[in-house]
Every structure is written in structure tokens, then in C-alpha cells.
Amino acid sequence: MPISDHARALHQQAIIIDGHNDTLVQHLADGDSLDLTQRDERYHLDIPRALEGGMTCAFFMVGSSRLAQAMELVDATWRLADEHPDSVIYATSAADIERAKAENKLAIIGQLESCTCLDESLATLRNLYRLGVRVVNLTHGEGGEGTTQLEPSIFDYGTAAEREAARSQPGLSPFGREVIAECNRLGMLLDLAHAADASFYEAMELTEAPPIFSHGTVFSQTPHWRGLTDDQIRLLAERGGVMGMAFHPRFIDREAPTMERMIDHIEHVINLVGPDHIGIGADYDGMGTNVPIPPVVERVPEFTEALVQRGFDDETVLKVLGGNFLRVMREVIG
Numbered sequence: 013m014p015i016s017d018h019a020r021a022l023h024q025q026a027i028i029i030d031g032h033n034d035t036l037v038q039h040l041a042d043g044d045s046l047d048l049t050q051r052d053e054r055y056h057l058d059i060p061r062a063l064e065g066g067m068t069c070a071f072f073m074v075g076s077s078r079l080a081q082a083m084e085l086v087d088a089t090w091r092l093a094d095e096h097p098d099s100v101i102y103a104t105s106a107a108d109i110e111r112a113k114a115e116n117k118l119a120i121i122g123q124l125e126s127c128t129c130l131d132e133s134l135a136t137l138r139n140l141y142r143l144g145v146r147v148v149n150l151t152h153g154e155g156g157e158g159t160t161q162l163e164p165s166i167f168d169y170g171t172a173a174e175r176e177a178a179r180s181q182p183g184l185s186p187f188g189r190e191v192i193a194e195c196n197r198l199g200m201l202l203d204l205a206h207a208a209d210a211s212f213y214e215a216m217e218l219t220e221a222p223p224i225f226s227h228g229t230v231f232s233q234t235p236h237w238r239g240l241t242d243d244q245i246r247l248l249a250e251r252g253g254v255m256g257m258a259f260h261p262r263f264i265d266r267e268a269p270t271m272e273r274m275i276d277h278i279e280h281v282i283n284l285v286g287p288d289h290i291g292i293g294a295d296y297d298g299m300g301t302n303v304p305i306p307p308v309v310e311r312v313p314e315f316t317e318a319l320v321q322r323g324f325d326d327e328t329v330l331k332v333l334g335g336n337f338l339r340v341m342r343e344v345i346g
């Protein structure tokens with residue numbers, strides 16, 4: 013896709029934040045090096061290509077089900093920053109992200125994707141905070157013993173009636189409620205992606221800080237459970253939060269996923285709640301054999317071009333690219 017001069021200029025000006033990738037954990041699973049500073053076309057993302065694509069900040073998944081794995085991944089993010097200070101900043105604040113923009117580096121934010129690795133210990137959560145992790149995704153969909161919700165989440169296409177009925181199902185576990193309170197106290201960003209609907213609504217009532225939904229889509233556009241319903245989007249906006257648009261084709265359109273269809277999701281959110289609550293949550297290297305849209309991180313300028321072509325004003329485009337995530341991060345993590 014050709015990029016217009018106007019889109020290219022906006023892209024260069026923007027602070028661009030991606031609310032979720034699984035690149036490090038995928039390298040770990042494949043037995044590949046966790047040093048992402050070499051170009052590697054087998055993956056959607058590496059540091060050189062993220063910078064080439066204009067990214068300012070990426071949320072790296074650094075822990076899900078096992079604490080030992082979390083320790084490996086947190087170490088990997090710190091080593092990237094320690095060994096490559098010319099291209100990487102380990103970020104724990106909004107100011108770190110702005111510094112990365114000024115210095116043309118990539119800011120890495122550490123993000124849990126599930127709290128199962130905490131083994132029901134708030135002390136472990138606090139220690140992960142001390143190690144620099146700033147985003148806490150409550151669940152990767154798991155439920156039951158040792159998790160933050162009483163029942164697992166559904167991962168499938170569904171109907172509006174099923175979504176409505178799910179609101180009165182069992183929601184958060186007692187540990188899930190404790191995690192939310194501790195995140196609020198510490199200044200960790202609460203991430204409700206993958207949460208069951210009942211957990212989502214309970215968390216919305218409990219949290220005292222704006223939450224995020226790091227990577228997902230819009231249910232009324234494509235009826236997958238990983239999409240937020242209009243009611244959920246309104247509630248997220250009321251609480252000052254932001255959702256990241258997943259570049260995952262199956263959540264974008266069941267039959268014919270395209271960039272245009274993804275922009276339909278974004279336009280729907282903007283028409284529903286205004287321009288302040290939608291960002292990017294690409295989910296690079298987190299979708300198996302599915303091909304994301306755009307397919308690799310160096311082609312994210314095509315996303316900016318598509319936003320411009322849809323007719324959004326410059327201010328709105330800058331908010332979607334990262335301004336909204338930055339606002340929430342400044343408010344919650346400092």
C-alpha cells in the first residue's frame with residue numbers, strides 16, 4: 013500500500029504504542045535467542061523492524077502461567093535494554109516513552125498476560141512491580157483454582173444473547189479482587205483482555221484507576237468473544253480507559269478480514285464514545301498461523317495511511333496511534 017506524504021508525516025510525528033505482543037515468549041517456546049536486535053523475518057516483530065515501522069513503545073508479554081517463565085522473560089527485557097542502550101529503553105513511566113521518542117529508541121513495557129504465574133501471591137506481584145512490570149492482564153482466559161476468575165472465558169464466535177446471559181455468570185475470584193486492589197495501590201495498569209464478561213463488569217466496578225483492554229476488537233462488527241460489546245466499550249470510556257485494536261484477522265472479520273474492515277471497528281468505537289478510547293494492540297507473534305493486518309511491524313505505516321484515508325482528522329489519528337495509551341499510562345503508572 014503506498015503511503016501518502018501526509019500519512020508519513022503524521023506517522024513520524026506520532027508516539028506509537030502497541031498494547032501487546034508475544035514475540036519474546038514465542039522465541040522462548042521455539043528455543044530461539046531472546047535477543048531481538050537481529051532482524052528475523054520468521055517473526056512479526058524484532059527491534060530493528062519495530063523502529064523501521066515507527067514504533068515508539070511495545071508492551072512485551074513477560075509472564076503468564078509459570079513464574080519461572082516470567083523470570084526468564086523479564087530478564088530478557090532488561091538484557092535488551094542493558095545490552096542495547098542505543099536502541100532500547102526499559103520503560104516504567106510515560107516519561108520513559110517520551111524519551112524513547114526523542115532518542116529514536118523502542119520503549120519496552122513489561123506486561124503479564126494472566127496472573128496464574130503469581131500462584132495467588134500478592135508478594136510476587138509486588139516483586140514483579142519492583143522488577144519493572146507495569147501492566148497486569150488478569151487472565152489469559154483461564155478460570156478456577158489458582159486464577160483470578162471462577163470460570164474460564166469463552167474463546168469462540170457467539171451471539172449478543174449469549175453475551176447478555178454471560179453477565180450474570182460467576183466472575184472474579186477473591187484473588188482476582190485482591191490483584192485489582194493491589195494494582196491500583198502500586199500504580200500498575202489493569203488489563204482486562206480475555207476476561208470473562210462477568211469478570212469484566214466486576215473489575216469495572218472495583219478498579220479505582222482507568223483500565224485497559226490491551227488487545228481485542230468490536231463484537232458488533234464481528235461477533236467473537238474477544239471483542240467488546242458496545243455496552244462494554246461505553247463503560248470502558250466512562251472509566252477513562254482505552255482498548256487496543258487487535259490486528260488478529262479472525263477477530264476482525266470471520267470471512268474476509270481486511271485493513272478496511274479493521275478500520276470499521278475503529279470507526280465504530282469513535283462514533284460510539286469519541287476519539288479518546290481506542291489504540292493499537294497488535295498481538296504480533298501471538299496468533300499462530302493467522303496473518304495479522306498489517307502483517308509485520310515494519311508495515312504499521314499502512315495502518316496510519318488507512319486511518320487518514322478513512323477521513324479521521326490529524327488529532328484523532330495521533331490519539332489512535334498512541335496518544336490515548338500514553339494518556340492512560342501517565343495517569344496510572346506515572
Ligand SMILES: [Zn+2]
Pocket residue numbers: 032033034073125295298
Ligand atoms: Zn498474548
